[in-house]
Amino acid sequence: MASVLDLVARIGRGTLSGVRGAGSLTLFGLNGLSHLLRPPFYWRAFFQAFAEFAFFSLPVVALTAIFSGMVIALQSYTGFSRFNAQSAIADIVVLSVVRELGPVLAGLMVAGRVGAAMAAEIGTMRVTDQIDALGTLSTNPMKYLVAPRLLAGIVALPLLVVVADILGVLGGFIVSVIKLGFSPRGYITGTLSFVQTGDVVVGLAKAAVFGFVIALMGCYNGYHSRGGAEGVGAATTSAVVAASILTLAFDYVLTELFFAR
Amino acid sequence: MTPPAAPGAVPKIRIRGLHKSFGDKRVLDGIDLDILPGTSTVIIGGSGSGKSVLLRCILGLVEPDAGTIEIDGVDVLSMNRRQAEATREQIGMLFQNAALFDSLPVWENVAFGLLAQRGTRRIGRAQARALASEVLTQVGLDPSVGDLRPAELSGGMQKRVGLARAIASRPQILFFDEPTTGLDPIMGAVIDGLIVDCVRVLGSTAIAITHDMASATRIGDEAAMLYKGRLVWQGKAASLLDSGNPMVDQFTHGRREGPIGMELRR
Numbered sequence: 001m002a003s004v005l006d007l008v009a010r011i012g013r014g015t016l017s018g019v020r021g022a023g024s025l026t027l028f029g030l031n032g033l034s035h036l037l038r039p040p041f042y043w044r045a046f047f048q049a050f051a052e053f054a055f056f057s058l059p060v061v062a063l064t065a066i067f068s069g070m071v072i073a074l075q076s077y078t079g080f081s082r083f084n085a086q087s088a089i090a091d092i093v094v095l096s097v098v099r100e101l102g103p104v105l106a107g108l109m110v111a112g113r114v115g116a117a118m119a120a121e122i123g124t125m126r127v128t129d130q131i132d133a134l135g136t137l138s139t140n141p142m143k144y145l146v147a148p149r150l151l152a153g154i155v156a157l158p159l160l161v162v163v164a165d166i167l168g169v170l171g172g173f174i175v176s177v178i179k180l181g182f183s184p185r186g187y188i189t190g191t192l193s194f195v196q197t198g199d200v201v202v203g204l205a206k207a208a209v210f211g212f213v214i215a216l217m218g219c220y221n222g223y224h225s226r227g228g229a230e231g232v233g234a235a236t237t238s239a240v241v242a243a244s245i246l247t248l249a250f251d252y253v254l255t256e257l258f259f260a261r
Numbered sequence: 262m263t264p265p266a267a268p269g270a271v272p273k274i275r276i277r278g279l280h281k282s283f284g285d286k287r288v289l290d291g292i293d294l295d296i297l298p299g300t301s302t303v304i305i306g307g308s309g310s311g312k313s314v315l316l317r318c319i320l321g322l323v324e325p326d327a328g329t330i331e332i333d334g335v336d337v338l339s340m341n342r343r344q345a346e347a348t349r350e351q352i353g354m355l356f357q358n359a360a361l362f363d364s365l366p367v368w369e370n371v372a373f374g375l376l377a378q379r380g381t382r383r384i385g386r387a388q389a390r391a392l393a394s395e396v397l398t399q400v401g402l403d404p405s406v407g408d409l410r411p412a413e414l415s416g417g418m419q420k421r422v423g424l425a426r427a428i429a430s431r432p433q434i435l436f437f438d439e440p441t442t443g444l445d446p447i448m449g450a451v452i453d454g455l456i457v458d459c460v461r462v463l464g465s466t467a468i469a470i471t472h473d474m475a476s477a478t479r480i481g482d483e484a485a486m487l488y489k490g491r492l493v494w495q496g497k498a499a500s501l502l503d504s505g506n507p508m509v510d511q512f513t514h515g516r517r518e519g520p521i522g523m524e525l526r527r
Contacts, residue, residue, distance in 0.1 A: 040379065048364075121364075124363070125362075125363075128358060128360055129356045129357070129358065129360035130360050130361075130362055130363075132317070132320075132322050132356070132360065133354070133356055133360040133361075133362070135320070135321070135322055135349070136320060136322075136349060136352060136353070136354040137373050137374040137377055137426070138346060138349060138350050138374055138377040138378065139373070139374075139377045
């Protein structure tokens with residue numbers, strides 16, 4: 001009986017802790033967003049975060065996208081050639097990349113790169129009293145550290161995904177034309193005739209949501225880190241893991257919302 | 262415990278019945294303290310006695326569970342956000358490890374509070390840079406140091422930059438959290454000297470928390486000792502080493518035997 005009660009108590013504590021964490025994260029996010037609407041806005045901090053998100057993440061996102069496009073073309077050919085449906089490869093590549101792989105892979109890459117760096121930087125500021133110091137210098141840390149990063153995530157990731165979309169399709173094009181013998185004109189025509197504006201727009205909307213989630217998890221975990229170097233390390237790990245899982249979870253939700261028939 | 266302020270003298274900072282607990286741990290247990298304008302008060306006490314939490318409560322970085330904190334007769338705990346921000350602009354703080362912003366050059370660290378000011382007090386970057394150079398000179402650093410990053414400075418230089426940042430906006434109140442921790446005795450004396458000079462030049466009211474008795478007697482006019490979240494002694498800083506209070510005597514002379522027992526964590 002005692003062990004059953006103990007189990008129930010543990011489940012209860014775990015549930016309460018989860019609900020408390022979700023509430024705290026939601027309030028943190030809303031607080032951060034509210035500072036985008038209230039001056040002052042720290043443009044220098046925004047541009048620094050934007051450069052970190054967009055410019056410095058470009059190589060890793062570009063390489064991931066181009067190789068993913070190449071792999072999809074190759075795998076699709078292997079499967080579709082059994083049914084004489086090779087002509088659908090261009091359609092499959094462009095839809096996969098624009099609707100899913102572009103936003104998701106860019107999101108996961110940026111979560112690993114920028115989310116981790118953000119959590120580490122803000123976490124270090126927390127454990128070395130730099131965040132408290134901001135408060136003593138007439139500067140709201142949410143306004144200076146969090147709001148510019150959230151906006152940078154929302155704006156930068158869609159731009160990265162535009163690049164990822166183009167390079168992903170290019171990867172499929174290269175494999176299809178050079179290795180599989182497709183005509184370049186036919187491949188491009190197939191791609192352009194199949195993809196719709198809505199596919200691209202929804203992919204970019206997903207990217208904006210992922211960008212927000214990545215920045216939010218980086219800021220939230222860094223902001224609440226405790227206990228020196230170990231705490232900062234734990235915050236960094238949590239930021240990347242949580243951002244990656246939430247990216248995939250939101251991907252499902254948004255796909256269900258926009259594409260499920 | 263707190264002797265009442267002299268008749269007619271309004272304390273710059275007046276604290277009454279301040280309580281703060283973290284979970285089961287009671288950190289501040291009914292602090293009453295008056296800090297008179299233009300004085301330097303040193304708060305001593307062992308690790309975990311509540312000194313830093315007291316300072317953070319006054320600064321608004323930690324919200325107390327109960328009690329009042331008045332600055333110039335106005336309760337800061339009942340202020341709205343704008344009023345609290347305006348009050349904080351009167352306060353400068355030197356953190357224990359300087360807490361300089363790694364991502365900014367030294368001059369921008371020093372001028373950070375000036376650049377953050379709004380409205381009619383807003384100044385441009387060129388003017389802020391010139392003011393930062395002036396303040397760096399005031400704390401004994403060459404203005405060329407302004408172009409360096411905090412990571413390129415020694416511990417003593419970081420403290421000086423932290424002091425420059427604290428005084429740059431000419432605050433009415435200055436807080437010093439362990440100003441000489443981690444410094445050699447000579448550098449500690451240099452920092453203390455700079456603190457005394459800055460407080461005198463600005464005419465500020467200062468509160469310093471420290472373990473360093475030499476520093477306490479150099480910086481302070483008044484002194485107080487915290488033990489287990491309570492104020493157990495208050496008097497002149499000059500009398501710290503012969504206060505006649507057994508707790509203060511044990512602490513200032515570093516004796517193992519005495520009323521202060523080593524607390525073991527359970």
